[in-house]
Amino acid sequence: xxxxxxxxxxxxxxRSWAKLWKNMPEFVQEDLEPDQTxxxxxxxxxxxxSFGDLIGQPLTDRTQSVWWPKEDNVIQxxxxxxxxxxxxxxYPIYIVSKGRAESRLTSRALEKINVPYHIVVEPxxxxxxxxVIDPQKILTLPFSNLGQGSIPARNWIFDHAIETGAARHWxxxxxxxxxxxxxxxxxxxxxxxxxxxxxxxFSDRYENVGMSGMQYHMFAPRKVIVPPLVLNTRVYSCIxxxxxxxxxxRGRYNEDTDLSLRILKDGLCTILxxxxxxxxxxxxxxxxxxxxxxxxxxxxxxxxxSLVSQHPDVARISHKWGRAQHHVDYSQxxxxxxxxxxxxxxxxxxxxxxMKLEMTNIVDILTVSELAKFQKLREAFxxxxxxxxxxxxxxxxxxxxxxxxxxxxxYKVALGRWVKRLRDAGDEQLVDTVKKDVIWDDxxxxxxxxxxxxxxxxxxxxxx
Numbered sequence: 001x002x003x004x005x006x007x008x009x010x011x012x013x014x015r016s017w018a019k020l021w022k023n024m025p026e027f028v029q030e031d032l033e034p035d036q037t038x039x040x041x042x043x044x045x046x047x048x049x050s051f052g053d054l055i056g057q058p059l060t061d062r063t064q065s066v067w068w069p070k071e072d073n074v075i076q077x078x079x080x081x082x083x084x085x086x087x088x089x090x091y092p093i094y095i096v097s098k099g100r101a102e103s104r105l106t107s108r109a110l111e112k113i114n115v116p117y118h119i120v121v122e123p124x125x126x127x128x129x130x131x132v133i134d135p136q137k138i139l140t141l142p143f144s145n146l147g148q149g150s151i152p153a154r155n156w157i158f159d160h161a162i163e164t165g166a167a168r169h170w171x172x173x174x175x176x177x178x179x180x181x182x183x184x185x186x187x188x189x190x191x192x193x194x195x196x197x198x199x200x201x202f203s204d205r206y207e208n209v210g211m212s213g214m215q216y217h218m219f220a221p222r223k224v225i226v227p228p229l230v231l232n233t234r235v236y237s238c239i240x241x242x243x244x245x246x247x248x249x250r251g252r253y254n255e256d257t258d259l260s261l262r263i264l265k266d267g268l269c270t271i272l273x274x275x276x277x278x279x280x281x282x283x284x285x286x287x288x289x290x291x292x293x294x295x296x297x298x299x300x301x302x303x304x305x306s307l308v309s310q311h312p313d314v315a316r317i318s319h320k321w322g323r324a325q326h327h328v329d330y331s332q333x334x335x336x337x338x339x340x341x342x343x344x345x346x347x348x349x350x351x352x353x354x355m356k357l358e359m360t361n362i363v364d365i366l367t368v369s370e371l372a373k374f375q376k377l378r379e380a381f382x383x384x385x386x387x388x389x390x391x392x393x394x395x396x397x398x399x400x401x402x403x404x405x406x407x408x409x410x411y412k413v414a415l416g417r418w419v420k421r422l423r424d425a426g427d428e429q430l431v432d433t434v435k436k437d438v439i440w441d442d443x444x445x446x447x448x449x450x451x452x453x454x455x456x457x458x459x460x461x462x463x464x
Contacts, residue, residue, distance in 0.1 A: 017227040020338070023347045024228070025198060025355060027275050028184050032223035034067070074186065074222070081181050082191040084354040086114070089196035091166050091240065093117040094139075094157045096150050097174035101128035105281065106176040107137075113179070115193040117172075120153055154249040162243050168203070170196065173237040173280065179214070180277040181355070185222050187277060189360075194353045195276040199240055202229075203271060205346060206338045210263035212271035213239040217279040228275035232333040234260040235270055238278040242268075251310065253303040257328065261311050264333045300324045 021027060042048040045061070052059035057066050095106045097119050110117045118137055121129050122144040129138055139160065146152050154171060161169030179195050180187045195214070203209045213235040220226055236256045247262045249255050260270050304317045304326040311328070318327040340346075 021228050023351045025352045026350050027228040029225050031225050032185055076186050076188055078360055080189045080191050080360050081355045083194050087197050088193040090200055091168045093170040095119040095172045095174050096153045097121055100174050106172050106174045109176055109178055113191050120157055149252050151249045168240055168242050171239050175281040177279040182220055182275055182277055199273055205344050207341045208268045208339045210242045210245045210268035211235050214276045214278040215272050215274045217277045220274045220277055226274045230272045232264055232270055232336050233272050233330050235272050237280050253306040258310050269336050269338055
C-alpha cells in the first residue's frame with residue numbers, strides 16, 4: 001500500500017518499521033481515505049444549494065469537499081495524553097528567540113505542559129523577555145543584530161550545550177504552539193515532556209543518529225497511513241542534535257535542511273518522528289524573529305536558491321502553490337543504516353511511558369487571559385450591538401462558546417470567525433470596536449483561522 005507524501009522509505013512493506021518500533025508507545029494508523037472521489041459540477045449557486053439540500057449538507061462557494069454519508073467531525077482537542085508520573089526530557093531544551101517577547105509561543109507551550117527550558121535572547125531584548133519569563137530561564141547572547149539571522153545564536157547554543165556535558169540538546173524555533181501524539185488516526189495534545197523523552201530514548205539506542213525531531217502537525221494527515229518514524233530526511237524546527245557531530249549551523253536560509261543534508265552526507269542518520277508532532281505557525285506569518293532581516297522581497301526564492309547553491313547534487317528549485325520552493329532528493333541516503341550501540345538490548349512489546357488518554361479541563365485548553373477574553377466576548381455580543389446585528393441570544397452564544405472550548409479551538413480562531421461575520425454584515429466600524437475592546441491586537445488572516453480550524457477537523461468556511 002502506498003504511503004503518504006514524503007513517506008516512501010517503507011513502500012515495499014508498510015509495516016517494516018515495526019522491527020524498529022519496539023519498547024515505544026503504541027502506534028496504530030489505518031487507511032481512512034475515501035474509496036472513491038467524485039467531481040460534481042454546478043452551473044449556478046442555486047444548483048449548488050439544491051444539491052446541498054438534497055444530501056442534507058450545507059455547501060458554499062468555498063466548500064471543497066464533503067463526505068457521503070456525512071462524516072461527523074472528529075473532536076481531538078478535548079482530550080490529552082498525560083502521564084501518571086512526571087516525565088521530562090533528559091537533554092536541555094533551548095528556544096532561539098528574537099523580537100517575540102510578547103507572543104513567545106514556544107515558551108508558552110512549554111510552560112503550559114511544565115517542561116523546563118532556556119530561552120536565548122539578544123542583550124537589548126533581555127528586559128522585555130524578563131518581564132514575562134522567569135529570568136532564570138533566560139540566557140543572554142554576547143552579541144546582537146549581526147545581520148546573520150539565527151545562525152550565530154544557534155552556534156552559541158551548540159557550544160553552551162557541550163559545556164553542560166550533555167550528549168545532545170534540543171533547539172526549538174520560537175513559533176511552536178503545541179505538541180501532539182499521533183495514534184489511532186487521532187492527533188491528541190500531550191501534557192508533560194514524554195514526547196521529548198521518547199524521542200531521546202529512541203535516538204540514544206543508536207551510535208550514528210546525528211539529528212532527530214518531531215514532524216509538523218500539518219504534514220502528518222490524520223486519515224492516511226504513515227509510519228511512526230522516517231529515516232534519513234530533513235528535520236525542522238523542533239530538533240534534537242547530537243553534540244558530537246562535526247558540523248555547525250551556517251548560511252542565512254534553510255539552515256535546518258542544510259544541516260540535515262550535511263549530517264546525511266557524513267553517513268549518519270536522521271530520524272523524523274510522525275508519532276510525535278509539533279504545531280508550528282508558518283514561516284513569515286509572524287512578526288519578530290528574523291523575518292524582516294532575511295525575507296524581504298521574494299523570500300521563498302532566496303531560500304530555494306541558497307539551498308541549491310549549497311547542495312546542487314540533491315537540491316533544485318521547483319514551483320508549487322504559485323511560488324518558488326526547494327525540492328530535495330533524499331533517495332541516495334536510504335543506504336544510511338542505523339547502528340545499534342554495543343550492549344543495547346531493546347525489549348519487545350509496547351512502552352506507553354505511563355501515558356493515558358483523558359478528557360481535558362477548560363483551564364487546560366485556554367489560559368486565564370483567554371478565558372477572560374471569552375467572558376468579555378460573551379458580554380459584548382449578548383448585550384451590545386454585535387448581538388443585535390447577528391441576532392444572537394445570550395443562551396445561543398453561551399452554547400457556542402462552550403462548543404468552542406470543548407473543541408479546543410484557539411480563541412483567535414473562534415473570535416476571528418465572529419469578526420468575519422460582522423465584516424460580511426457590512427459593519428466595519430463595529431468590527432474595529434470589537435477588535436480593539438474585546439478581542440485582540442493582531443487579527444489573524446482568514447486563511448490562518450480557516451487553516452487552523454481545518455487542522456482540528458472543523459469547516460470554518462461556513463456558519464455552521
